Amino acid sequence: MEDETCALLTLILAGGATAPRRLLLDTHGSAQAALAAGPAAWRAAGLDDKRCARLHCPSGAALDRCAAWLAAPGHHLLHWQHPDYPALLRQIGSPPLALFVDGDADLLWHPGVAVVGSRSPTAGGRDNARAFAHALAAAELVVFSGMAAGVDAAAHEAALALPQGRTVAVVGTGPDLAYPAAHARLRERIVNQGAVVSEFPPGTQARAAHFPSRNRLLAGLSLGTVVIEAAERSGALITARQAAEAGREVFAVPGSIHNPMARGCHRLIRDGATLVERPQEIVEGIGGLAGELAQALRQRLAEGSGSPHPEVSADPAPPDPDYQRLWKALGHDPTGMDALVARTRLTTAELSSMLLVMELDGRVAVEHGRYSRRS
Structure with missing residues (x-):
């Protein structure tokens, strides 16, 4: 493993808030230089004693696990200073220090929509998730979701049903794990036809605190978020709120007033989300943001080629x-x-x-x- 990669993994494995570690990278220019700056510089950037101790004595087992994962084909690490770090993700309030990607990392630059909703949708909600995701994938958009049960799984599966369908799972575990475990086969299919993305290192188990963080990445990578079904207190509403805070479009599919899974969508509509009945309304709604993504991609291509x-x-x-x-x-x-x-x-x-x-x-x-x- 290269020294810079080892230093970068050390910064990632230290954990804690991402802002101080991004500041270290920006201030010192590289992960190696950031580590060489020493405890005084680490504390000046905002790291506490626990994180400084982890930088001083990193876990060899954790470093070896990450290195072994990165050595496998199709595995990528896009850190804060990497030219292919997703442009849309740089715009959110707390961008991750790095992303572990299993699959096609280029899809993180492709226009896409997050399809989210209940883990226990009604039959109609599941059908709507499939129909919207299928139409969005057919329109050459990436379908982003969280690989959870219910709406997430239905959305991924609908995109995968198309030969050209592209889907990305943003997960709250390490990139090497399927959660829930029953989705191991689904995870393999997503990797083969899209990508699995996480800010958590390989081997990281599911924890409740990880999923709000996962939701902010899901919202940040997408041009818009569509909520299919959601209770009044749900992770889907957190994703929608974070999408709005990031300046992205929020769409909600209305339902019956007698369906408790529709109340979250109705609340979003009352709060200003766009009511949608057809996938084409979503495609039209993200047009302006898609233009901004095109400009960012043009700039990236110019930097990569050496001539604009x-x-x-x-x-x-x-x-x-x-x-x-x-x-x-x-x-x-x-x-x-x-x-x-x-x-x-x-x-x-x-x-x-x-x-x-x-x-x-x-x-x-x-x-x-x-x-x-x-x-």
Whole structure:
């Protein structure tokens, strides 16, 4: 394991509030430099004696467990200073120090909607969760949820039912655990067709205190949150509140006045959430925030390439040579990724990022994983 990664894991495993540890990274420029700064600097950043002791004498077993997990294919660690740390997550009140990602980390930059609700929904609520998640996934949005029983599981499963469906589970355990245990198979399917994300290190067991923290990440990674069914006191309402505090859209599906699982949704609507009856209303509602995400992605692409990619404007062929080549390769008939790779001689990763920018800007239409110019 590299020294910087070991130092970063030491900071993560110290636990406690994230703000002091983010401050250490920002002040000293790297995790190694932050640790080398010593106890006086740690305390000046706001760490208490318990956290300082953990920085001074980290758990070797915990470090080894994290290192072994990171060595496996498809496992990623996106820390606060990493260029691929999700742009939307930087905007929330208390962004995590790092994310452990099992699966496709690029999905954390893709526009998506959180679908949340009761762990014990009615049959109608479960059907609504499936219908909304299926439609959102078909619209090329990532379906974010928490892999819990009930609405969460229904939403993940509906997205996975589509060949091109993408879903991300934000969990309150380590990224290597299924919670509840009955969702072990669901977790494997999500990793294969999406990602499992956690701010907690591998091996971390479920604790009640972890789930409000998980909910803030779920809200922060999404352009909007839709609540399907929720009691008046529920984790789904916490997620919705945190989404609103982060400046994201909040949607609620109304229900019968006789259904106790609808009271939380009705309360959200009274408090200003958007009442939705059709998934298309959600797609339309997140349009403005999707544009902001496109701008953040353009900036990330520019930083990664060493030369700025211009905004995809109304001009049919943007002046950047790679975009121009891609635009010429696109037709009005849907074209698959393999054909675009052959036509442009660009890599799949390069094309995916460029197509996402063009899709967010309304230049490209996507249907069943095939791309065409939007008329």
